[in-house]
Amino acid sequence: MSGVNKNIVILISGSGSNMAAIVETSLKRRWQARFGARVAAVISNKAGAQGLAWAQEQGIATAALDHGAYDSREAFDAALMAEINRHSPALVVLAGFMRILTPGFVQHYEGRLINIHPSLLPAFTGLKTHQRAIEMGCRFAGATVHRVTSELDHGEILDQAVVPVLPDDTAETLAARVLTQEHVIYPRTIEKLLSA
Numbered sequence: 001m002s003g004v005n006k007n008i009v010i011l012i013s014g015s016g017s018n019m020a021a022i023v024e025t026s027l028k029r030r031w032q033a034r035f036g037a038r039v040a041a042v043i044s045n046k047a048g049a050q051g052l053a054w055a056q057e058q059g060i061a062t063a064a065l066d067h068g069a070y071d072s073r074e075a076f077d078a079a080l081m082a083e084i085n086r087h088s089p090a091l092v093v094l095a096g097f098m099r100i101l102t103p104g105f106v107q108h109y110e111g112r113l114i115n116i117h118p119s120l121l122p123a124f125t126g127l128k129t130h131q132r133a134i135e136m137g138c139r140f141a142g143a144t145v146h147r148v149t150s151e152l153d154h155g156e157i158l159d160q161a162v163v164p165v166l167p168d169d170t171a172e173t174l175a176a177r178v179l180t181q182e183h184v185i186y187p188r189t190i191e192k193l194l195s196a
Helices: 017-028 031-035 050-057 073-085 103-108 129-135 171-195
Strands: 006-012 037-044 061-064 089-094 113-117 140-147 157-164
Touching: 006 017, 006 050, 006 073, 017 031, 017 037, 017 050, 017 171, 031 037, 031 171, 037 050, 037 073, 050 061, 073 089, 073 103, 089 171, 113 171, 129 140, 129 171, 140 171, 157 171
Parallel strands: 006 037, 006 089, 037 061, 089 113
Antiparallel strands: 113 140, 140 157
């Protein structure tokens, strides 16, 4: 990824724990000095998202666009694109952004749009991944960082982490174990993309 000022825009819907892991890694591993990269903005579809307050405390630009205020998915995505584009992003990072994006949005950021999914893709696309893994008797679960395409959770796999499924696991305990690995592989993947 060549050029200077590689701005990263992160989209969140909730607490933003993956966003925080990315921001902290970017500072600890000196992405600005090494790659000219920084987290330029954090945007949420929920004004009350906890992650927005945390990002503001770090001095990162934030914005909230309430998807309920738009007549259609396309109208919301157009407004979201306008907000993202203000930051000239080299990467748009979905970090717990709980919206299915329109094909036009995905196409606009093709090659620059990545997501993390709490399963070992291609297994368990969509929601309730941890419960489904337990119900299927999986011995292993994990997380996948992938490029976003118009087909849900089907883009090129960039990195994965594997965790054991323990006999007494609930969806919540498994989710917590997977999340610790998400915080490792998501920043690692972004750093690889920045250094390419």
